[in-house]
Amino acid sequence: MLPSEQMKSPACQHLLIFILSQFVTAFCLFAYIRLSTDTGPQLLSRQPSGLTTQPGNNPTPTQAGSQLTILRWTWPFQQPTALRKCSELLGIRDCHITANHSWYLKADAVIVHHKDVCSSPKKLLQGPRPPSQRWIWFNLESPTHSPNLGSMDNLFNLTMSYRRDSDIFTPYGGLEVLSQPQNFSIPAKSKLVAWAVSNWNPASRRVQYYEELKKYLHVDIYGKHHMPLPQNKQVSTLSQYKFYLAFENSLHEDYITEKLWSNALGSWAVPVVCGPPRENYERFLPPDAFIHINDFPSAQGLAQHLLELDKDPVRYQRYFQWRTWLKPSERPFWALHFCKACRVLQVTETYQTLPGLSKWFR
Numbered sequence: 312m313l314p315s316e317q318m319k320s321p322a323c324q325h326l327l328i329f330i331l332s333q334f335v336t337a338f339c340l341f342a343y344i345r346l347s348t349d350t351g352p353q354l355l356s357r358q359p360s361g362l363t364t365q366p367g368n369n370p371t372p373t374q375a376g377s378q379l380t381i382l383r384w385t386w387p388f389q390q391p392t393a394l395r396k397c398s399e400l401l402g403i404r405d406c407h408i409t410a411n412h413s414w415y416l417k418a419d420a421v422i423v424h425h426k427d428v429c430s431s432p433k434k435l436l437q438g439p440r441p442p443s444q445r446w447i448w449f450n451l452e453s454p455t456h457s458p459n460l461g462s463m464d465n466l467f468n469l470t471m472s473y474r475r476d477s478d479i480f481t482p483y484g485g486l487e488v489l490s491q492p493q494n495f496s497i498p499a500k501s502k503l504v505a506w507a508v509s510n511w512n513p514a515s516r517r518v519q520y521y522e523e524l525k526k527y528l529h530v531d532i533y534g535k536h537h538m539p540l541p542q543n544k545q546v547s548t549l550s551q552y553k554f555y556l557a558f559e560n561s562l563h564e565d566y567i568t569e570k571l572w573s574n575a576l577g578s579w580a581v582p583v584v585c586g587p588p589r590e591n592y593e594r595f596l597p598p599d600a601f602i603h604i605n606d607f608p609s610a611q612g613l614a615q616h617l618l619e620l621d622k623d624p625v626r627y628q629r630y631f632q633w634r635t636w637l638k639p640s641e642r643p644f645w646a647l648h649f650c651k652a653c654r655v656l657q658v659t660e661t662y663q664t665l666p667g668l669s670k671w672f673r
């Protein structure tokens with residue numbers, strides 16, 4: 312439904328629906344966040360199709376008092392990342408998380424980051440595997456940008472990705488429910504639309520959409536071959552814009568990246584999203600926290616909507632209403648992911664082999 316259609320309903324009816332929807336969303340998000348942060352095993356009951364669970368003789372993942380050792384086969388993207396104690400991050404028993412390969416035979420689990428091994432699966436250990444050791448396939452890229460998936464079949468026991476049906480669900484971001492409503496002020500806005508893009512592919516859907524959009528409205532572009540946007544200037548730069556084009560590089564279910572979480576929401580710019588359908592975004596965000604390009608029949612319609620909002624501060628501010636009760640999570644990215652793996656390993660009683668990883672992940 313077009314937002315502009317909703318706007319035509321009588322004001323108080325609209326307000327009532329709005330309040331109700333805020334309440335329902337806050338409640339759902341709260342329930343959802345609890346589910347995804349507190350109860351690892353429930354995620355496991357939603358198994359990806361194409362995977363088989365094998366009744367194991369329970370390789371004692373939770374021996375009381377013993378600390379699990381998790382070996383990170385590589386640093387993600389070969390970049391050392393800071394770790395944090397999982398007891399502090401998630402309030403769980405700590406795991407011993409190491410990147411030191413000498414621990415291989417003693418490790419309860421090995422996390423393999425797809426991008427770092429896919430060019431040559433020989434980079435994976437070829438020797439015998441300790442019988443109860445679990446291998447975890449970790450990937451945050453979309454299937455379109457995950458080469459060599461077939462070589463990962465028949466090797467892994469658990470999946471760790473941005474997909475909600477992963478054994479270890481590691482989305483790019485999330486919202487936290489505040490303990491009490493907060494007063495907030497929207498940063499001063501002097502500019503209209505920004506987009507930061509590093510991989511400019513003229514044939515891509517997002518660039519084609521932009522080419523159409525720019526006929527009706529000006530977009531400031533940052534990134535390679537465009538205006539520079541250093542990491543430490545990101546928030547101060549993007550927060551001057553009313554809107555940010557959070558256009559994903561490929562369209563896949565749940566593939567909603569830092570373009571939304573960090574570039575747009577983290578900078579208080581209203582996200583204009585291009586990615587999976589609106590319903591998918593609404594599993595992560597309140598419906599009135601973003602604008603979806605599919606809300607409009609054409610780029611012209613979207614441009615018209617943005618230009619209208621530009622002149623109507625009251626309507627524009629509605630895109631921030633959700634911040635009364637919710638805020639984007641600021642927990643450390645990689646450290647949180649590894650602690651989620653720690654938590655799932657501590658509570659998982661069953662294990663799987665993944666013969667059809669490449670069938671599932673596409």
Ligand SMILES: *[C@@H]1O[C@H](CO)[C@@H](O)[C@H](O)[C@H]1NC(C)=O
Nearest residue numbers: 409410411412413414415417
């Ligand atoms: C790796 O672990 C082994 C065994 O605990 C230890 O002897 C070695 O010093 C470690 N290497 C590094 C680089 O920390």
Ligand SMILES: *[C@@H]1O[C@H](CO)[C@@H](O)[C@H](O)[C@H]1NC(C)=O
Nearest residue numbers: 443444465466467468662664
């Ligand atoms: C993990 O998967 C591998 C490869 O399919 C399998 O050989 C092994 O038995 C599984 N291990 C566990 C602990 O499930």
Ligand SMILES: *[C@@H]1O[C@H](CO)[C@@H](O)[C@H](O)[C@H]1NC(C)=O
Nearest residue numbers: 490491492493494495496635
């Ligand atoms: C928020 O603003 C209202 C009205 O200005 C004020 O009464 C209230 O104390 C404020 N709450 C916080 C947490 O600052």
